[in-house]
Amino acid sequence: MTQPALPDTPRTRDVFIIGGGPAGLTAAYELLRNSDAFHTTVFEGSHMVGGIARTETSNGYRFDIGGHRFFTKVPDVQRMWRDVMGDDFITVPRLSRIYYRGRFFSYPLKIFNALENIGVYESFRIMASYLKWRVRPHRVEDTFEQWVMNRFGGRLYMHFFRSYTEKVWGISPSNIRADWAAQRIKNLSLTKAVWNSISGANDTASLIEEFQYPRLGPGQMWEKTRDIIEESGGTVLMNAPVGRVLRHGMRVTGIETTDAGGTTALHDVGDGAVINSMALRDLIRAFDPPPPPEVVEAANRLNYRDFLIVTLVLNKADPFPDNWIYVHAPEVKVGRIQNFRAWSADMLPDKDTASIGMEYFCQEGDGLWTMSDDDLRDLAGRELEQLGLASAEDVIGAAVIRQPKAYPVYDGDYQQALETVGNWLRRLENFQTVGRNGLHRYNNQDHSMLSAMYAARNLMGEDHDVWNVNVDRSYHEEFEVTRKAS
Structure with a gap:
């Protein structure tokens, strides 16, 4: 990406970013690629970047935590995807169906x-x-x-x-x-x-016929973004979950992280700023001193849906050609099934095998979540056979990934609770929150990224309301990012 000439000034202002998913990494990337006035530090609680858009691996097989199509009408997001991925972007035809009453319905x-x-x-x-x-x-x-x-x-x-x-x-x-x-x-x-x-x-954006996709899965996008951030002088700390967000009045003063050994580290914000992408319920509980009781109570009413995926390796080539199949049948627990070769052939090390993702929606601590990996492998194999897609005997390998807080829930309480939480967070002087869980909004990846771009640009002197990224307009009309100098 061609950048305008920048003044030769040292990076003097620290920006601490909570979360190494698409939103957090986009904020760091945007700051470092467009200004020399900042030093960014990203705190990621796990060992992988990408959040729910990461790509896991097992025995050479790569698989997503839910499918992630790369499609947008937001030019700045498209530009970042292209700049980061380059020739590793491939074009993938969309093929998906609905399984219902023992039959497959084309979708669209x-x-x-x-x-x-x-x-x-x-x-x-x-x-x-x-x-x-x-x-x-x-x-x-x-x-x-x-x-x-x-x-x-x-x-x-x-x-x-x-x-x-x-x-x-x-x-x-x-x-x-x-x-x-x-x-x-x-x-x-x-x-x-x-x-x-x-x-x-x-x-209709959700029914596009083809889309872009990183050759090695969506995690490749965020692994490359991490590398660019570090090459540009930023820092990405892994296995560094944020336990406390310290504040004095309405200003954030420090971020406390804990490493795998239990050792805490306090990061002084000073005259810097904080951009958050962790779940709002966890964020509010992390503030020290805590927000007013009504804000804490409202945050506790924000709910999430959890998710797990059982990836099955089969001893034969793909049992179906779809990218994924939506399973409406109530007689099985699986909700969606992915065929990873249909996303990219490079996701599999062996062309004579298949890699199938059986996706289950659940709650942390329920019967599905607490099942052993062996029992989940057996369940997924049985249901694949029950749906007539492959025999359970074809399964030669499996891996299980559990993902808490995958989806913010839009239940009857969320609007009022979110308004209470958001009104308090807006009052913080040096703090912004972005992304799917940071805004408690079921955004697609590109809108999470756009909210992070807005937050970064606000620190560079622009004026954007990250809480009101217009989701519908950016898909259904030509979208133009308006830059306003402050």
Whole structure:
């Protein structure tokens, strides 16, 4: 990336960044590539960068913690991806399906495939239900259930939205706020889905037909970003979880980390600044002295959905061609299945094997989370066979990764709680919070990065509200980053 000439001044201001995921690393990258006035230190609690966008390895097999497509209409994010990845970016065709009632439905919807699978009679009932809800919709759209029914009808909601949503979130869709649906599936309706399937048109971001992808998985992006940060004079400390955030009044004064041996280190913020990407609930609990009781109570009401993936190595080539399959069937626990070769052939060391990711949505401490790795391998193998994709006997290897706080939950309490927490955090003089968990927003990777870019630019004299990154606009309209000098 070509940069403007910068004055030859020493980096004098420290910026401490909590979290080495996409948001935290983007903030450090943005500061170091655009200014000589800062020294950045990133604190990452684990041994790997990338957060939920990291790429794990086991016996030479590389696998993601959930699929991460690289697609955006935010030019600055696209530019950073290209600058960091260079020739290691590949173009991947999207192929995904829904498994429901023993059949595979194309996704995005293909009208004749859907009619064949669900039958003419049930298709008629779906259309009748759709027309009914268009004529007499819910008068309010407070919940996910109401939002979807108004756009797809009650019958289609029952078939394709209710069971999968309950599996992902562990709660009824009637207890999920409508703004989650508006953020994730805006610009899609039944009529548009049918028209797209007939015409081949598609302007819905979640249904793109191809995307960019790092050759060795999304973690490669963040490993290379870490290297650039360190080459540029920044510091990335691994295995350095933040235990306390010290403050005096409304100014953060110190960051305390603990290493693997239990030794604590206090980092003096001085006249520097802090950018956070750790989960808000954990952040508020880390402040010393603590925020007012009502802020602590509100943070405790912010909930998260956890996740684990069982990657199975099969002794034969890919059992299906999809990047991933959404499993709506309630008779199995698996929620989504990935085929890692369909993302990149370089993710596998042996072309005669397959690497399959069985994804399970759960809560830390529940029955799935606490199952032994051997039991999870057996469960995943049985369910792969139950779905008719491969035999359990084909499994020759497995690895299990558990990911806490994978998704911020949009339940009935979150809006009021988030407003209380956010209003207090905005008052801090030298502190900003960014990213998916740092904003408690189910952002895609690019929007987490954009919030971090805004935070970095604020330190360079611009004026952006990181809490109000316009998620919808950046996908559905041409997005232009406005720079305002302070």
